[in-house]
Every structure is written in C-alpha cells, then in structure tokens.
Amino acid sequence: xxxxxxxxxxxxxxxxxxxxxxxxxxxxxxxxxxxxxxxxxxxxxxxxxxxxxxxxxxxxxxxxxxxxxxxxxxxxxxxxxxxxxxxxxxxxxxxxxxxxxxxxxxxxxxxxxxxxxxxxxxxxxxxxxxxxxxxxxxxxxxxxxxxxxxxxxxxxxxxxxxxxxxxxxxxxxxxxxxxxxxxxxxxxxxxxxxxxxxxxxxxxxxxxxxxxxxxxxxxxxxxxxxxxxxxxxxxxxxxxxxxxxxxxxxxxxxxxxxxxxxxxxxxxxxxxxxxxxxxxxxxxxxxxxxxxxxxxxxxxxxxxxxxxxxxxxxxxxxxxxxxxxxxxxxxxxxxxxxxxxxxxxxxxxxxxxxxxxxxxxxxxxxxxxxxxxxxxxxxxxxxxxxxx
Amino acid sequence: xxxxxxxxxxxxxxxxxxxxxxxxxxxxxxxxxxxxxxxxxxxxxxxxxxxxxxxxxxxxxxxxxxxxxxxxxxxxxxxxxxxxxxxxxxxxxxxxxxxxxxxxxxxxxxxxxxxxxxxxxxxxxxxxxxxxxxxxxxxxxxxxxxxxxxxxxxxxxxxxxxxxxxxxxxxxxxxxxxxxxxxxxxxxxxxxxxxxxxxxxxxxxxxxxxxxxxxxxxxxxxxxxxxxxxxxxxxxxxxxxxxxxxxxxxxxxxxxxxxxxxxxxxxxxxxxxxxxxxxxxxxxxxx
Numbered sequence: 302x303x304x305x306x307x308x309x310x311x312x313x314x315x316x317x318x319x320x321x322x323x324x325x326x327x328x329x330x331x332x333x334x335x336x337x338x339x340x341x342x343x344x345x346x347x348x349x350x351x352x353x354x355x356x357x358x359x360x361x362x363x364x365x366x367x368x369x370x371x372x373x374x375x376x377x378x379x380x381x382x383x384x385x386x387x388x389x390x391x392x393x394x395x396x397x398x399x400x401x402x403x404x405x406x407x408x409x410x411x412x413x414x415x416x417x418x419x420x421x422x423x424x425x426x427x428x429x430x431x432x433x434x435x436x437x438x439x440x441x442x443x444x445x446x447x448x449x450x451x452x453x454x455x456x457x458x459x460x461x462x463x464x465x466x467x468x469x470x471x472x473x474x475x476x477x478x479x480x481x482x483x484x485x486x487x488x489x490x491x492x493x494x495x496x497x498x499x500x501x502x503x504x505x506x507x508x509x510x511x512x513x514x515x516x517x518x519x520x521x522x523x524x525x526x527x528x529x530x531x532x533x534x535x536x537x538x539x540x541x542x543x544x545x546x547x548x549x550x551x552x553x554x555x556x557x558x559x560x561x562x563x564x565x566x567x568x569x570x571x572x573x574x575x576x577x578x579x580x581x582x583x584x585x586x587x588x589x590x591x592x593x594x595x596x597x598x599x600x601x602x603x604x605x606x607x608x609x610x611x612x613x614x615x616x617x618x619x620x621x622x623x624x625x626x627x628x629x630x631x632x633x634x635x636x637x638x639x640x641x642x643x644x645x646x647x648x649x650x651x652x653x654x655x656x657x658x659x660x661x662x663x664x665x666x667x668x669x670x671x672x673x674x675x676x677x678x679x680x681x682x683x684x685x686x687x688x689x
Numbered sequence: 690x691x692x693x694x695x696x697x698x699x700x701x702x703x704x705x706x707x708x709x710x711x712x713x714x715x716x717x718x719x720x721x722x723x724x725x726x727x728x729x730x731x732x733x734x735x736x737x738x739x740x741x742x743x744x745x746x747x748x749x750x751x752x753x754x755x756x757x758x759x760x761x762x763x764x765x766x767x768x769x770x771x772x773x774x775x776x777x778x779x780x781x782x783x784x785x786x787x788x789x790x791x792x793x794x795x796x797x798x799x800x801x802x803x804x805x806x807x808x809x810x811x812x813x814x815x816x817x818x819x820x821x822x823x824x825x826x827x828x829x830x831x832x833x834x835x836x837x838x839x840x841x842x843x844x845x846x847x848x849x850x851x852x853x854x855x856x857x858x859x860x861x862x863x864x865x866x867x868x869x870x871x872x873x874x875x876x877x878x879x880x881x882x883x884x885x886x887x888x889x890x891x892x893x894x895x896x897x898x899x900x901x902x903x904x905x906x907x908x909x910x911x912x913x914x915x916x917x918x919x920x921x922x923x924x925x926x927x928x929x930x931x932x933x934x935x936x937x938x939x940x941x942x943x944x945x946x947x948x949x950x951x952x953x954x955x956x957x958x959x960x961x962x963x964x965x966x967x968x969x970x971x972x973x974x975x976x
Contacts, residue, residue: 501777567814569814572810573808574827574831575772575775575803576772576803577803577804577807577831577879577883578804578805578828578883579800579831580800584831587827587830588818591816591818592816592817592818594818
C-alpha cells in the first residue's frame with residue numbers, strides 16, 4: 302500500500318519535472334522544416350529489380366560457355382560438320398551444366414526450377430528460331446525474282462528456258478478461291494458456333510463431334526469429294542470448285558475457334574440483354590457477336606490460313622493453269638501453292654527460282670491478310686471506344 | 690455498416706440531385722404496377738430450392754428480400770421476370786401475377802414480361818461493344834421498340850440513374866471506361882430506358898464502394914415513386930434505408946428448400962419481428 306503511494310508520488314514528481322522542463326524550453330528551438338528548393342530534390346530514377354543476382358547470371362554464362370566449347374570439341378573430335386549437330390549438343394551440354402551448377406551452388410530444388418525455366422525459354426526460342434529461319438530462307442531464295450514484272454505477268458508465253466514470266470495468274474486464282482471459300486464457310490461456321498454455344502440445341506453434341514471429325518479430314522479427301530460430286534459431274538475444273546473444297550476445310554477450324562471465342566463472353570451480358578426484353582436472336586446479333594468481334598475475326602483468319610496453303614484439293618478441283626483466267630466459274634485456274642508445286646518439280650533453275658518467289662508472295666499475302674484483319678478488328682473496337 | 694456518409698459526398702450528390710427536377714421526367718407516367726407471387730416453388734432439376742413463397746410487392750414501394758446466402762432470394766427474384774427458366778433444368782410452380790395477369794400464362798411472352806419487369810444484376814455489366822449512349826438505348830433496339838428522340842431519352846435515363854453529370858461530356862466513349870459504381874448506374878439507366886413497370890435488383894451494390902452505394906440507394910428511393918422495386922440485399926442497413934417492406938428468406942436445415950419466414954413493413958421486421966429466427970438474423974446473431 303505504502304509502496305503504491307510512493308510509486309504514484311514518484312510518477313507525479315517525474316511528470317512535474319518534465320512539465321517544468323517543457324516550460325523552460327525556449328520556443329525558437331523547435332525545429333522548423335525548411336522549405337526545400339524543388340530543384341534540389343533529386344529526380345528519382347525508376348529501376349526494375351532483377352530476378353537473378355550476379356552469381357546466378359555468371360553461372361548461366363558459364364553454362365553457355367561450357368555448352369559451346371564442349372560441343373565444339375566434340376564436333377572437332379568426331380568430325381561432325383552440320384551446324385544443327387553442333388547446336389543440339391551445345392544445348393544439351395548447356396542444360397546439364399545449368400542444372401549441375403545450380404545444384405552445387407544452391408540446392409536441387411533451385412536447380413530443377415532453373416532447368417525448367419531454361420527449358421521453357423529455349424522451347425519458345427526454338428519455335429521462333431525455326432520460323433525465322435524458314436521465313437529467312439524463303440526471303441533469301443525468293444527476293445531476287447520478285448519484281449513488278451513478276452507480279453504482273455503470267456506463264457502463258459514462257460518457254461522452259463525463257464526469262465520473264467510471273468505469278469499474276471496464280472495470285473488472282475488464290476485471291477478468288479479464298480474469297481469464295483471465305484464467303485461460303487465463315488458465315489456457316491459462325492452460325493454453327495452460335496448453334497453450339499448460344500442455342501445449345503439438342504444436336505449440339507453430335508454437331509460438335511462431326512466438326513471435330515471434319516477438322517481431322519485430310520485435305521486431299523475434301524478435294525476428291527468435290528472432284529467426284531462436282532468436277533466429274535460435267536461441271537469441269539474451276540476456281541469455284543477449289544473454293545468449295547477449301548470451304549470444307551475451313552468450316553471446322555473457324556467453327557471450333559469461334560465457339561471458343563463465344564465461351565469467353567460473360568454470361569451476364571446475355572442475361573442482361575434477355576432481361577431487357579430481347580429475343581435471343583437479337584441478343585446474339587446485337588450483344589454477343591459484336592462483343593466477340595475481334596475473336597471472330599481471329600477465328601476467320603485461322604481458317605483462311607488453314608486453307609490458303611493447300612495444294613492437293615486445288616490440284617484436283619482447279620487443275621492449275623499457266624495463263625490468267627479471271628473467271629472463277631469457268632475453266633482451270635492456278636493458285637499459289639499449286640504454282641509453287643508445279644514449278645518446283647521442273648529440272649530447271651529458272652523455274653525453281655520462280656517457285657521460290659511464288660512462296661515469298663504467298664507468305665507476304667498471308668501476312669497482309671493477317672495485318673489487315675487485325676487493323677479492321679482494332680479500329681472497330683476503337684471507334685466504339687472500348688477500353689479493353 | 691458499410692456505408693460511410695461523408696458530409697462532402699452527401700452535399701455533392703445532393704447537388705447532383707437538384708438537377709433532376711420534375712420537368713425532365715416523362716409526362717405520361719404509367720401507373721405503378723403490383724406483383725403478387727402466390728405459392729411459388731422453384732426447382733433446379735430434382736432439387737427444390739424454394740417452397741411455397743407468397744409475397745405481394747405493392748405499387749410504389751421498395752420490397753427488400755433478405756436472408757443468408759443460398760436461401761433462394763435470387764431464385765425468387767429471377768422467377769419474377771422469367772429469368773429462372775433460362776437455366777435448362779429449372780422448373781417452377783405457383784402463380785406470379787403482374788397487375789392481375791399471370792406472367793407464366795399464355796397471354797404473356799417471356800420477352801414482354803422482361804421488358805415490363807426490368808432487372809439490374811449483382812455485377813455491373815454494360816455491353817462492352819457499345820458506347821455509353823448506345824448502352825442506354827440498347828434495350829430499345831433489343832426489344833424492337835423505337836423512340837423518336839433518343840438523345841432526350843438518354844439524358845432522361847442517365848439523370849434518373851444519377852449519372853448524367855458525370856458522363857454528359859463523353860456519351861460516345863465505351864461503357865467499360867467507367868468505374869464500377871458508374872457502370873452499375875449505367876445498367877440502371879439501361880433498364881429504365883424501356884420504361885419498365887417493375888425493377889428487380891439483385892444485390893446491386895455488393896460490388897461497389899460506399900459512396901457509389903449511397904448514390905444508388907438515393908436513386909432507388911427516387912425511382913420508387915414511379916416504379917415498383919424489388920431488391921435483394923445482404924446488407925441489413927441497406928434494407929432498412931431503402932425498403933418499405935421486407936421479406937426474410939431462410940433455409941431451415943441443410944437440404945431443405947428456402948421459405949419466407951416473415952414478411953412485413955421494414956420497421957416491423959427489424960424492430961419488432963414476430964419470428965425469433967428473424968430477430969436473430971436482423972440483429973446479426975446468426976448467418
């Protein structure tokens with residue numbers, strides 16, 4: 302009891318002392334923060350924190366060096382000359398070294414993580430490298446023959462050893478056949494996707510099964526089918542027949558991709574449209590399809606990309622030709638893959654060079670279509686002010 | 690308590706509100722409608738989720754449906770404008786009458802029911818492919834109506850939803866560029882544009898911040914003079930603030946269907962409930 306009184310008293314005393322100290326403190330001593338000159342404040346430099354510390358980066362470099370030297374030594378020892386052999390061994394040694402170095406310096410878990418990360422990176426790199434290599438090859442082989450005359454003349458008056466000649470007839474054929482195939486297949490495919498995912502009719506399961514089976518259909522079978530039911534029925538070869546065969550090939554690709562795109566549309570949007578009193582067809586036409594627009598364009602591009610490089614069905618339906626045929630409804634017509642195929646088989650360097658230029662034209666055509674479709678899709682989205 | 694009422698917000702929204710004067714409201718206001726649900730039972734497949742719910746939603750009143758999650762409030766709400774049947778395995782029994790006409794009878798089509806009984810969903814979902822103005826007008830073209838002065842309709846609906854002041858200078862921008870609360874008010878404006886007699890709201894504020902919630906609650910209070918409103922909410926304070934009448938839904942034990950335990954004037958349900966389970970729920974001792 303006494304102790305507590307004492308303690309309280311002491312506390313009171315201390316407080317008093319503090320208070321008196323406070324009272325005595327001169328006012329002007331309180332630190333006033335000086336206004337800083339804004340020019341003296343250092344500009345902040347943004348930086349990205351690095352995922353790997355220096356020792357790890359050195360390990361990766363070491364592993365790369367080990368791969369290159371190891372593979373180089375093996376190539377010298379065993380007298381391997383192909384560049385791919387070197388690359389494959391270098392990659393293998395690099396991966397093993399990465400794993401071993403990380404396991405020794407840190408732990409097996411870190412090493413596995415590093416190894417798998419590296420594998421993922423290299424896989425992506427290989428995919429890009431193969432594509433770049435292939436494209437580069439086509440460009441290198443084809444660029445020499447690519448000029449205005451090549452693009453605007455056909456092969457009708459070109460003898461086996463002549464100069465000149467070109468790709469115009471095949472380009473026209475490809476464009477016309479792709480247009481026919483797209484006009485026929487894309488609306489059917491998108492409506493089928495709507496049936497599968499929006500209407501979800503009783504036959505959806507069967508339709509989806511048939512579409513899946515169709516996507517595995519060898520293209521030459523589609524060509525044979527049109528050859529039998531169209532070309533041989535007295536209608537003869539034509540660009541239209543080729544368009545029909547290509548449409549058969551495009552439908553499954555576009556349908557399945559379009560269905561996937563429709564799946565990404567939030568169900569809330571459909572419900573909102575219906576809750577406003579919309580019949581289902583208006584909800585689909587005015588809300589679902591416009592929202593899925595850029596996805597549907599992608600689906601269509603994938604379909605075109607599937608068909609534009611097909612040779613076999615065109616060979617059976619349009620037969621190919623060396624002169625320009627403007628009409629897709631009458632008579633044989635060339636197209637680019639067929640042009641390349643037919644010229645490459647000839648034992649003549651000039652013809653083979655033309656084939657490479659044709660391949661370059663085909664690649665450029667696909668690229669242009671791709672960019673065009675993207676631009677149309679993006680511009681549509683921007684006009685409507687979508688922020689996505 | 691989720692709604693923080695800062696005095697400043699209250700003032701600004703009040704200022705916004707003053708712009709909404711009666712002269713922009715349509716002259717030919719249709720009289721409010723009433724919905725009478727009698728013995729409504731709902732199934733999903735074999736599972737009964739709602740049993741014999743009877744409730745009258747009076748003209749010009751806000752009816753709040755409260756209760757724990759999974760008790761069938763939303764199912765009941767969706768049965769009121771035939772959204773329940775959109776689920777392929779859904780089935781329903783009982784009658785729901787809009788001004789004396791059974792909405793499930795041959796006399797009414799689902800699209801007619803839905804354009805007379807509008808709905809606002811839990812998640813704000815403006816149509817991404819449309820501008821703000823087009824979103825408001827979407828209901829007209831979707832339900833095949835026409836309007837001779839769409840501009841005026843856009844302004845009128847946005848004003849009634851309390852959004853006009855914020856978006857009047859960017860009506861052609863996309864609806865997705867708005868904030869969550871603005872998007873929800875845009876959805877309310879969209880629902881109002883087809884002149885519904887009844888507006889159903891399924892937890893319209895659950896994804897929103899307190900300030901947006903407050904604006905929407907004010908909107909509800911103003912709309913209820915012309916439109917009968919039914920709102921599902923998990924927020925007891927919100928039910929007390931906005932509703933005139935309250936129905937408490939409950940699943941007694943797991944596997945049972947949801948039932949209406951008590952329905953009546955909001956003050957009575959909250960201050961003097963006749964059922965002890967209602968008392969437990971509204972005082973937060975359960976659920």
